[in-house]
Amino acid sequence: MDRDLVERARSGDQEAFADLVHQISDTLFGIARRILRDPELAEDVLQNALVTIWRKLPGLREADRFEGWAFRILVNTCYAEAPRNRRWASTVRELPIDQVDLADDMRTIHDRDELERAFRRLPLDQRAVFVLHHHVGLPLVAVAETLGIPDGTARSRLHYATRALRAAFDEARVAPIPLQGEQLA
Amino acid sequence: MTIDDREFWRATDDWLEAGSDRTPPDAIDGVLLAIRTTRQERALPRPVRPTTMTLLSRVAIAAVAVVAIAFAWTRLAPSQAGVGGIATPSPSPSPIVTPSPTPTPVPISSKNSTPGDPLQAGVRYATTADFPVRLSFVAPPGWVANIGGLFAVWTGPAATGDNVSFQRSMTVNLNPCNLASGTVPLGTSASDLVNAIVSRPGLAPNPPTSTTLGGQPATLLRLALDRTRACPGGTAPYTLWQLPGGATNPMEVDMSERVWVVDTTAGPLVVLAVDRPYELPAVQQLLDSIEINP
Numbered sequence: 001m002d003r004d005l006v007e008r009a010r011s012g013d014q015e016a017f018a019d020l021v022h023q024i025s026d027t028l029f030g031i032a033r034r035i036l037r038d039p040e041l042a043e044d045v046l047q048n049a050l051v052t053i054w055r056k057l058p059g060l061r062e063a064d065r066f067e068g069w070a071f072r073i074l075v076n077t078c079y080a081e082a083p084r085n086r087r088w089a090s091t092v093r094e095l096p097i098d099q100v101d102l103a104d105d106m107r108t109i110h111d112r113d114e115l116e117r118a119f120r121r122l123p124l125d126q127r128a129v130f131v132l133h134h135h136v137g138l139p140l141v142a143v144a145e146t147l148g149i150p151d152g153t154a155r156s157r158l159h160y161a162t163r164a165l166r167a168a169f170d171e172a173r174v175a176p177i178p179l180q181g182e183q184l185a
Numbered sequence: 186m187t188i189d190d191r192e193f194w195r196a197t198d199d200w201l202e203a204g205s206d207r208t209p210p211d212a213i214d215g216v217l218l219a220i221r222t223t224r225q226e227r228a229l230p231r232p233v234r235p236t237t238m239t240l241l242s243r244v245a246i247a248a249v250a251v252v253a254i255a256f257a258w259t260r261l262a263p264s265q266a267g268v269g270g271i272a273t274p275s276p277s278p279s280p281i282v283t284p285s286p287t288p289t290p291v292p293i294s295s296k297n298s299t300p301g302d303p304l305q306a307g308v309r310y311a312t313t314a315d316f317p318v319r320l321s322f323v324a325p326p327g328w329v330a331n332i333g334g335l336f337a338v339w340t341g342p343a344a345t346g347d348n349v350s351f352q353r354s355m356t357v358n359l360n361p362c363n364l365a366s367g368t369v370p371l372g373t374s375a376s377d378l379v380n381a382i383v384s385r386p387g388l389a390p391n392p393p394t395s396t397t398l399g400g401q402p403a404t405l406l407r408l409a410l411d412r413t414r415a416c417p418g419g420t421a422p423y424t425l426w427q428l429p430g431g432a433t434n435p436m437e438v439d440m441s442e443r444v445w446v447v448d449t450t451a452g453p454l455v456v457l458a459v460d461r462p463y464e465l466p467a468v469q470q471l472l473d474s475i476e477i478n479p
Contacts, residue, residue, distance in 0.1 A: 012225055018217050025213055030206035039204075043212045050216040051223055058225050112200040135201055150339065150347045152459075156422040156435040169193050 006063040009054075017054055024067070025050070027136075028074050034131045035078050037120055049077040068146045071136070075128045075147060082124055111172050118168030122161055129154050130161040290321040293330045293338065303343065304328050309474070312338055312351070317451040320351060320399060323474035325467035336428040340471070341464075348468050352455045355426040357381040361436075362416035362423060375446040375453040379404045382444070387411055387423055396445070398456060399477030403445040410436055449479035 001023065008016035028049065032042035052073050060069055119127065125147075132143045144154035290311035293302075304310060304324035311321035315332045322340070324330070330340040336355075341348030357378070360366035369381040379393050389411045396405045408425070416423050422435035434457065436442065445456040456475065458468050 014217075014220055017220060021213055021216060025208040026206045029208040029212075033204065033206065034201060043209055046208065047212055047216050047219070051219050054216075054220045055223060055226050108196070108199065111196040112203065115197060115200045131201075134197070150432065152347065152435050153433065156424070156433070159422055159435075165197060166193055169196060170189075 001067050003063045006057075006060075006066045010057045010060060010063065012058075017057070020066075021050055024070060028070065031071065031131055031136060032074060032078055034135055035075070035124060035127045036082055037116070041081065045074070045077050045081050048081065049074040052077065068142065071132065071146045072148060075132075078128065079124055111169060114168045114172035115165055118164050119161075122164055126157045126161040126164075129157040130165075133158055293332055302329060302331070304330050304340070316351070318351065318353065318449050318454050319478040320454075321476050322349075322471050325470050328467070328471075337432060342467070348459050348464055349471055350457045352428060352457060353449075353452055355428050355455065357385065357426045358424060361385050361387060361425050364424060364427075373452055375404060375448040378453040378455070379406065379446050382406060382408075382425060382446075385425060387416065398445040398447060398472070399475035401447050401449075401477045401479055403447045403456075406444040406446070407441065408436065408444055409441040447477060447479065449477070454479075 001020075005016050005020050005023075009020050025046065029042060029046050032045045032049070033039050036042050036045065049070075053070050056073070060066060119130075122130075128147060129140075129143055132138045132146060133140060138146065140154050140158065141151050143158075144151040147154065149157075290309040291305075292313045293310050306324055306326035306328075309321050309323050310330060312319060313332065315335065316338050317335065324340075325342075327342055328340055329343050330338065332338050336353055338351040339347045340350070355378075356368040357371065358364055358366065359369055369384075371377050371381055382388075383393060383406060387410060389409045391407045391409070393404045393406050396403050398405075410423055424433045424435050427433045434442075441460045443458045443460060447454045447456065454477070456472075458472060460468070
């Protein structure tokens, strides 16, 4: 992240902040989309988080820590917005069943569907640790720092999330693959 | 890693990375429009100490500082016994470099930030009114500290921040593998807490020992998990206790912890040291420097 850009935005430069937004928005959107499993809600959360980042930017002490600080605001916004949004609970994933021709593809879709179901059952704090660690690639210590939790807590949340996904995956492997056209979601 | 593991992680990566991360342009336009009318929150200016002082004022302030240091010395004077009951030379504030004229010990100022505020190596830090047990310790190089609220103070290297913690008001889980199982009814003394901890299933047998910490009588527990009995199936982390604010202390099979339990007027105080091998010398240095004023 461009330190100069962060410092200019911190001092109130709206153009610098616009450049920052263009640099970081896809990353933030990707994180929110993965945690919330709903692109529309992720878009709302991203907007709220970016406005919060703008408001609170003068309070950021070290420009070099902008990215982790922005991740933290984004995740906190996910926590705040998700329970208030009915779409979150009612979103149903539609799978392109009619495009599946091969058994391997069916297996892949079946695996993904089971992982998706398991992930949606997880609390948001476990999802956040999993996404920051496995999608963003942050070490667990950095995840803990980003989220403001002890590293043992980050470790246990990751443990729970991985365990749930693994159980779902193992179950999917022993369950019969649904036939084409069968409702998965 | 087994073939099953590899298949699991390949499938998980495929699933996690599916879809587009491209931010819809309308979303960015909306944000840029919003910030035009959104004011930034400016930090309040820090109070500035008057720069013009009379000679009399300077003398008076210096005298107050000397009295405060002398008072702190008498209140927090270290005992002659070190950690584990072994007689060791107590740390003395005299060789510690402290920024003059700041009185020692320095209050821990960081609250609810992660990993905490940096500490100055060699300086003695004390808890503030946020944490109702008065104690102090000398900071090892590169450590941070953080008051989590009424119930905990965390300190450790900046990378982890929690190697040593001071905790109170915890509830002990009946079954550390199943938090829904309820909590152990606890009395108000250190021995009640010790008995509740050591009787939890899954811990490797290790009897408590009497010792001293920070000049106070303490009970030392060496906690490690019994590999064959801790959380069968690995379905949950082993969690002995939690604090009222929700913080927990999950243990893993290869982890060992030392826990001292000390009676104080604010109830049992737990001093917990996570024994990560590469940080042991710094942890021991801090433990040896602890002074508790119960």
